[in-house]
Amino acid sequence: MVGRDTELKSAGRPRDPEADEAILRAALELFAERGVDGTSIEQIAKRAGVARLTVYRRWSSKEELLAQAIAYGRNAPDLTDEEYDTLPYPEVMARMLGSMADSIADRKLAPLMAQLMGSTFSHPELFDAFWAASGAKRREGGVRLVRRAIREGMLPADADPEVIVDIIIGSLFYRMLVPPRHDDVGEYVLRVLRQVGFRLTP
Incomplete structure (x- = not known):
């Protein structure tokens, strides 16, 4: 700190x-x-x-x-550098799915992220500080996991890790800020991953 x-x-x-x-x-x-x-x-x-x-x-x-x-407030545990590359991918996927589903379901998190996004232009120093403290590391972890998925055949070889992470994060932010209807949060996350090309088993 x-x-x-x-x-x-x-x-x-x-x-x-x-x-x-x-x-x-x-x-x-x-x-x-x-x-x-x-x-x-x-x-x-x-x-x-x-x-x-x-x-x-x-x-x-x-x-x-x-x-x-x-x-x-976004206290979901991150994977360690070693775990990104050594944990069996089904376990990595389960942890990733759980973290994303928890984020969407946490109604206390949505107002925080809405305020953060709303202050991007009026208080750019706040977003810069958040990005340095947490955001950049989480995004780098997501890109690393996508690259591993490509190597292990869970995504097409020509997939773009940066774009895939943007699509996933954008979908989750939208779902977090627009209150859920009656669908299951975990199932929604799975649908997002399928739409960007994930095969959930190698």
């Missing part, structure tokens, strides 16, 4: 994980409710039950804190 760690060290006070989590939760809730302009460090500190100085010591800006909070 990026913040003013040098100040903490000079003050001799260790980080309090419970305070960190309380601040992140408060930032997450306020951002989902009010957006960037409606959220302040003072409001976050008050909701988290900490002093403003506690927040300022940990994060250098509101945008940095909000980006970390969004990454914290």
Whole structure:
């Protein structure tokens, strides 16, 4: 977590994980409710039950804190570098399907992502901070998994990993932001993967 760690060290006070989590939760809730302009460090500190100085010591800006909070809210575990290449692909696929289905089904996540997308032009520094904290790594992981699927015959040899990831992410964002009808979330994810050419068994 990026913040003013040098100040903490000079003050001799260790980080309090419970305070960190309380601040992140408060930032997450306020951002989902009010957006960037409606959220302040003072409001976050008050909701988290900490002093403003506690927040300022940990994060250098509101945008940095909000980006970390969004990454914290999207807490689905990532695969390790080794797991991307060594886990049997059916297990990788099961974990990927589960993560995508959970994201779509999580109605708390949709307002967060809607606020984030809405602030892309008005507060580009927020999206840049989120991308550096979480988004870029997740996208790189998706591209890596698609490349492995091509190598193992689950996708055509001429498939474009970057475009396939864009299609999958775009479909999932749309489904997340447009409330589900009566279809099964897991089945929807499978339909998306089939439409981009996945064979779910090699």
